[in-house]
Structures are given as structure tokens and as C-alpha cells.
Amino acid sequence: MSITNIMIPDISKIRKDFPILGQKVNGKPLIYFDNAATSQRPIQVIDRVNEFSLRINGNIHRATHFFANKTTEAYENARETLRSYLNAEETAEIIFTHGTTESINLVAHSFGDAFVTVGDEVIVTAMEHHANIVPWQMMCQRRGATLKVLPFGDDGLLQHELLDQLITEKTRLIAVTQVSNVLGTVNPIAEIISKAHSKNIPVLIDGAQGAPHFKIDVQALDCDFYAFSGHKMYGPTGIGVLYGKRKWLDRIPPFFGGGEMIDKVTFTQTTYNEIPYKFEAGTPHYVGAIGLATAIDYLNNLDNILISRYEHDLLLEATTRLKQIEGLRIYGEAPEKVGVISFNIKGIHPFDLGTLLDQMGIAVRSGRLCADPVMYHYGVENMVRASFAFYNTVEEIDAFYRALIRLKAMF
């Protein structure tokens, strides 16, 4: 069975926006299926970023010269772009960080300092990326708290009905991923947030894999914190966002200390700036922030319904083809998934498969996918992961399928 009537956006036009896609790797046309690791950038983002090397560059919020003013304006406009994109109530609730990992570390550290004490509890899930596990482990260790884990089933679905059993009056926060980077599962975060809030427990959502595929309304969702990375959604590397409700950001202490985040500094006492600057110590990656805003402008100009449907059809096509391969097992087949397929082929080590696919120009990820607990759950050491973006095509999926068949014969 194959999808023959996919109504597609103008993919060839979209692909032209991404100059890197035309490259050859090992003499073969690039088939880039590692988008969950990082995405590629459209020329609009590349050009905007280059402007800061070529035309205008000055540090922000510091001097009053022409360059400084222009850059500061662009940076704060970028913040407003993010506020609008997420439908946050105010720009002060948008903190620029260097990525999802830093965003989560910030919350773990600062929320932990303010609200977590000995005997308290934090809940994460067993399908989290290490970035949404380790910061909480570190904080719990520091504060004398306990980390509790919400399990998932072999089907890749979170057993969120067990949340009631895990929540106690000691639960201070729940951290859960919007989308699993291994299983592709889209989690019922609205439900989880609703349940948590009924017990006055705040929720942090790891949006690293969700943000590239879903536009969320943080007010409608009512999440307390939302973290994501620019480089996974067609923006530059080294930039990320932490959205936090003012009621939390005002009450938790800063994470990094330094310039910009202060109000007044003396050697007897230093006071801090207001949000968002309280959490933006040092010179931020302003070029990255502006580049991310450009990526968001790019996404806003696409027909998002069509793109979403197209991505879903790519996933369906890939899943159907892969299931035709004998000995291939897909991990996680939730009814609601994004285009992430982690799998193993019996008798072939993921490293070998990844290496040989690379020889054919096909880029996938192989390894433990920064999710050790998921590996333990399925009793495997590693997996192969293919992850799609809206610039991938059915032809590429077909080539991937044929490559796997060819490679299987080598073992």
C-alpha cells in the first residue's frame, strides 16, 4: 500500500529555499533524515544571520551608537516575534537561552532553589531525553528531593493514567516532553497540565521535538514553562527559548550571574534586573535570536495545515514501507506521532546500518539517541532513527527503503 494521492505543498519550491539540500555526500545526492538531531536552514535565515557579519553588528543594550541601536531593536523585535508565535501574554515571559538543555537547566536550578526542599518530589517520564532528566536529577540531589518516573508502554504511549498514583502533596513540578525524540509519540500534554493544575503543580514542557511540528499557544495550553531550540526548527544553532509564566519567573532566582541581569552591583549587595533580563546574563546570542525570528517568519509564511498533513503522509509512507522489511522492528507506534521512526533490523547493528546508509548519501542517526531509559525499556543497546522534515519527499523515502533492502543483503 502506498500513498498515491498526497496533496502536497510545492515541495520543489520549498527545497530550493534550502541550499544545503542540493549537496552530494560520498558522491550521492543527500537524503537528510536526521532532522530530529538538527534541521537545515532556509536561505532567508542564512542571509539574515550573515548580515551581522557583513553589514550591521553591535552589542545589544549597551552602547548608543547606530549599530548597537539597530541590533538591539532587531533583538527585541525577535522577542516580540516569539511572544506572538507562542501567544505569550508579555514579551517579558520570553527568555532567550542557548537551547532546550539550558532552558531546562535554568528552571531546574532556579525553581529548585526557590520551591524544592528536602522530601519534595519531581515527576518526569521514562521517555524523556537526557536533557529533561539529568537537570532534575542534579537538582533533586542538591535539594534532597526525589525524582519519580511516569512509565510508558511498548506501544510508545505514556501511561499517564498512572499519574494520579505518582502525584502526592510533595510533588512540586512535573516535566514532560511534548514529543518523544525516539518514539515520535505526541503526548497528551493538555491533559497532563490540567491534572497537574488541579493539584496546584506547575508543568514544564520540553518542546524540542514538538516546536518544529506544532505551533503552540502557551496561554491556551496553560503550561508553566515551555522550552525549545532554534536549530531544530530551521533556525541557527546556539539559540533557544524558555517561555515561563511571569508568576514563576518573578519568584525564582537568576541562574547565571553577570552583566545585563543586574540592576545595581556593589560588593556588599547586588540587586537583579527584571524579567526577561534577569535570566539573560552576558552577551546573548543575539544573531541567533534574530535568525530564529526569521525562521519563524518563514514558517508563518507556509501553509501550516498543508505542511502538517504532508508531514503526516511522509510518516505514513515511511512506516508502511519499513514494515514491509522482514526482521525490522519499529519502536513506538502511538496513534499520534510526528515523523520520527526509530527501528532495528534483526541481525544488523545500528552502527553498521548507519555507516553504510551514509555511503549511499542517506543521513540517519544511530546510537542511544540521548535516551538511555528508552533503550533499557526495549532491552537494546542502540537504534537507528530516521526523522523527517517538510523538505523531505516520498522519492527520498522510496530510495531509503530500497537502500535498506540492498544493505540487508550484505549481512
Place this chain on the structure above:
Amino acid sequence: MTIDEIQQQIIEDFSGFEDWMDKYGLLIELGNELQPIDPKYKVESNLIRGCQSRVWLHQEFRDGIITFEAESDALIVKGLVALLLKIYSDRTPHEILTSEPRFIDEIGLRQHLSPTRSNGLLAMVKQMKLYALAYEKIAQKNN
């Protein structure tokens, strides 16, 4: 044969291949042929854990010669392990310390020795050299 002579032979074996499939096919074949490490040596202390594959390295030192046994769970890595054992096993510490596995580069597989924590190969070479260094120091002390 010296380490260099063996490396030269390996390079010649691979030079005939234009097609990557043949090159990796030979590596896979070598990996399949590699004697499995004695199960009693497949222990945590001998494990070099990479994110992408695991390598086990066992060594013994007798009469001035180091003998290595090694294995990997990934077949291509096993093939490279087989080649590394060919040049480095049953050698004196001095021989091991004074040569580099340049053949990997020459047969066009340099990316597998990249300093990431991925496939454990670079870590294995470093470990072999550390053993050689340690045994050389012990030998010098005893002399």
C-alpha cells in the same frame, strides 16, 4: 613482519576496491572471521563503551610481549578491530608506542577514528597504547 609491513599489506588489500560496498564488504567479512573474545574477558572493566557501539579489549603481558584480544558488537567496528589486532597484538610495548594506525586513513576510513565517543575505536587504540606505556615503564623499573 613489522607493524609497518603489515599496515602496507592491509593498504594493498583494500586498494583494489573502488566501490565502497566492496570495501565495507571486506571489513564485514573480517569482522565475521574475528575470533570471539573469551566470554570470561567480556567484563565491565574491559568494556570501552561508545554511544554507537561497544568494544571489549583484553590484554596479557608475557615475556615482554603484549597480546590483545578484542571484539565489538558492531560488525564494521569488529572488522577494524581485527585489523588493529593484526598490527598491534603480539608486539613489544615499544613497537606499539612507536607506530600509528595510519592504514585506517589510507584505506579511506578515517572518519571511524574520529575523536567522538561514538564507536570506541579511538578509545581502544588509546587504551592499547596506555597498556604499552604501562608495561614499558614496569620493564624499565625492573631493569
